[in-house]
Amino acid sequence: MEFLSYFGGVFEPVALALLFGGTIGGLILGATPGLSPTMAVALLIPFTFHLAPTQGLILLGAAYTSTVAGGAVSAILLKIPGAPANIATALDGNEMAKRGEGARALQLSFLASGVGGLIGVMLLIFLTPVLAQWALQFGFPHLFWIAILGVTVIGSLDSKSFVKGLLSGCIGLWLSTIGYDDIQGAERFVFFDALSGGITIIPALIGLFAIPQVIEMFAKGRRESKVESLEVPKYSFMDSVRELFSSIRALSIGTVVGSVIGLIPGVGGQIAGLVAYDQARNFSPLKDKFGTGHSEGVIAAESANNAMVGPSLVPLLTLSIPGSPTAAVLLGGLLIHGIFPGSDIFTNHPEVVWTFINSMLIGQILMVIFGIYTAAWAARIAKAPVPIMASGVLVLALFGSYSVGQSMGDVQIMLILGVGMYILEKFGFSAAPLVLGLILGPIAADNFITGSRIADAQDGPWVYFFTGPLNIVLVTMVVASIGYSFWTNMLRSTFADKSQKSAGEAPAE
């Protein structure tokens, strides 16, 4: 119950103001289609650079929580999910809104998000110290394997193509080696001056997550986007509360599925929402009602995608392995404040970590309150013209990436990485593994080099890196994550071939 003694930090005036601002801003950004939670958090990091670590993390945590929930607003009222995590919400939420039950759908979605989120953060509170204690026995080879595991898991699970996912991770690992090697005192892969200091994490994150979305908006051209927003007649809040707790099955399924999926590195909210929706339908006696505007669909999807937020930070805080792409960006936020996640994080920075976690607990409650009262307003902002959003994000990316190191080189690298990532994404590569490679690369490299030196003085690298129970478990997990992804890819392509063949043969029959 150590966390209780750090609640005071959340209620300090600046921290509270940031929590309020982060929650409201996050709800609006989340409701805006085209602005993903990951991009929102990446663009916010430069602002935290000028804040105390605790305050910075409170802002990022509030934004992370509320962008995921805010995405439900546009999913329900505009049928455009604000984030991939809200895809399942749009299925029933928009049908409810079309029937004139928009307020009911919004209230249920925020209440379900709040309940799921609270339970998710409680899991974070109770699981993190246990895992951190266990992680104390990790040495150099284990930390090396954990960093590699982070890249292979997210590379194989977060991508539609297993080869491209791993290639993205590999490119990220290589990018992390660019610049000055402190141990050997040599420059590596410095093709032009801007690279001499290496690739700075924050401008890279902004480039990799924000610039592809700017270009994606440009790609739409001068197209009039007519988004029809539905009217939101008033609905009794207490009736929504009663309905939520009478739909306990959907709420429990969503919360459990979201929490479990959050703990698996790399899986993320989109899968949590869809799996929970599917399971809630399977276990419901009213299966046929799903997809026609059934409130249980909204409850399951929204409780899952917010229950995922807390647990996705468990592997991040204890093992440096982010549970989702947004958690990877949060890792960048921790690193710029000199906080290195790991087994000793609760010993070295208890005030920062516990205040941050507590703020997420309070943030869930604020998110429900602000969400319900600002939803209609947020939906109006969500209809902001695409050219304004694209130009605005471009300027914010420029200032944000410059402000970290006051270097034009950082800005240029940000743009080069962003344009490159846009092209790669068009060919099935994804940003998350690349970012993980970039962030975890130095951890893997340092532990590998130090471990190799010890190994040379002992029994050699093979024994040092591949023997011992913990090494074997970690290597097995690396191999299993690659093997599982390879197997599911094979199944998927076989299934796609069969359906193509049957589709082709159909006219001949």
Next chain:
Amino acid sequence: MNTQRLQHVVPATIIFGLSIIVAWLSFTEEPAAAYTFPRIISIIFIALAVWNFIRAATGLSRVGRGIDFGEAKNILPGMVIMLLLVFWGAKALGFYVASSIAFFAAYSFYDPTPLSSVKDWAKRAVVTLLFMTVIYVLFSSVLQVHTPRGLFF
């Protein structure tokens, strides 16, 4: 070779080329000790790049639909604005002036409302001014970030 397959072959070839360069530099540059970790990465990088290239060349690479001509045409003006802003304007003209011009140019180019309407041009100018005022207050006054001033501001 159809267009879709060709579209996948081009990036696969570039990535393969990059992996060769990375491996070449990792195994030839000195001091060798500084390249121990990059050497391991480069071997895996080459293996995956070869695999990816073979899949692309044989038409097995289907994830990602590539970039069509219409999209490329739409992106081009925005890309020119971004490149001019980052590689020339921000330093030569000053961050705030260059950003204002870039915001106004990108907004005007991609705005579907008629370009002949004076009212719409005025609206774009007002939105640009408001947005840049917020950016100025935020970065210059609140965060105290000193940006290059260039010729103007």
